[in-house]
Amino acid sequence: MEDGAPPDQGPDAMTPTDLPEDDAAVVASSLTDPPRFALLYDRYAADIHRFVARRLGTGAAEDVTADVFLAAFRGRSRYDATRPTARPWLYGIAANLVGKHRRSEVRGLRALARTGTDPVAQSWVEQADERVTAQAHSAPLARALADLSAGDRDVLLLVAWADLGYQEVADALGIPLGTVRSRLHRARCQVRAALTDHHPHPHDTEEALRHG
């Protein structure tokens, strides 16, 4: 624990400006002073919440965001102290928890592809009867995302939406760097192909061939 840390004033007194420590130091100090872990929440909850909301909608995003930080808190003793930023770690947990809602995620994407209306975007529009007009490329894009394998989609969205670098994605998902590259390459090719020919598959042949 850094000796510059002020005495515990209760969780509500903590803000990022009070403690200019890096994330690794915060995690380390939370081992003896658990409420300090809330500092990581204050730093990253908005980012994680946005990432999950974009995949599952805002309703599920609240629960999943809570679960991400609870899981991180419970697993904090295994945090790699050589990594100053906790972003990849938290996004990795988020990606894994989103995976438990995969059926819902794919269903939302397919609904958008079929109907042009996005049930996920609907979740953050105040008037439920005010239909969100999807962008021109949304339908083929949604279809392509739905057709990606789970692992490929995770890598693609961590790069595109979480702005993680390749090594950070590898750290987040616990996979080799080469796997990140090949998954990203494959995912980008498939999305590009879907956007180039703009054509839906007759009935998910490609996904079936990849997944069985």
Place this chain on the structure above:
Amino acid sequence: MDEMTLLREFRSDAPDTAPPPAVRQRLLTETLPRSPRRPWHLAAGAAVAAAAVTVALVVTAVGPGASPSAAEVLGLAARTVAATPVERPADDQWVYQSYQFAGPQGEAPSVLGEAWTRFDGTEFADHASDSTRVDVQPLVDDETPTPAEWWDFLTTLPADPEALLARLRTDGPVDGEGATQAARDFDAVTASLTNAPVLPPQAHARLFRALATIPGVEIDEDAAPDLAGRDVLAVVFTGETQDGSAVRNRHELLLDPSTYAYRGDRVTALEDGTLAGGSPVSEGERWYDGVLVDTAVVDRPGLTH
């Protein structure tokens, strides 16, 4: 714009705010083990995320019965596959598949690859196009039925074609798409033949017999060779075969002319129009073309036979 730019814009209007304070409180409660646990009841979001999509009910058009040649050819196909023994693979065996898809407008194949799926669906393996090192990954995907789930579902299909089609409509792993009941039934049957990597022989035969009863299904014994250059027999359905599309298509389910094994699918627009998803097609454009080049049940990933 490239695909990453479009992807970054997709749903970019999502809120960038932290969740409500209750979520933070829930974490803080957890960090204070001696404090009384409070029952943080967070609104379940599933109802919003899973907003039901209502699909307009289309009255089934009464069409002519399938041509005699469909009944004849698919009857022979049914007898052939029923007489070819296929055992249910072991859970730890793998299904090898290699596949090929046509690029847009007759360009070189956009996707050409091979992959292995463990029969019980717990693992998936493939390799990058520039490498032969097979990369095995856990497969956590509750959306797509596993090979074992497909096999087990198909063994429950009834023999009666009408009952079989009804069963696919209510319990099938893939919802048939299309503007008419016949189109949806054709799609549901071909989806089963396409997506199930290993088919129980009796179910395989029953699917063929059911296919023959769908109004409008025809046989083309002189179909053009498939993308891999092989002679094929085409089971053809003509109609509006895509949800949300108003284009008449010719959908060809491609089979091996002697074993009747699944070879691929191709779809050709019969008129100018707009496909589901909003992309334009012109008359005669073959807008989907994919083939299963090879498949086998093997003992470990990396093996092809």
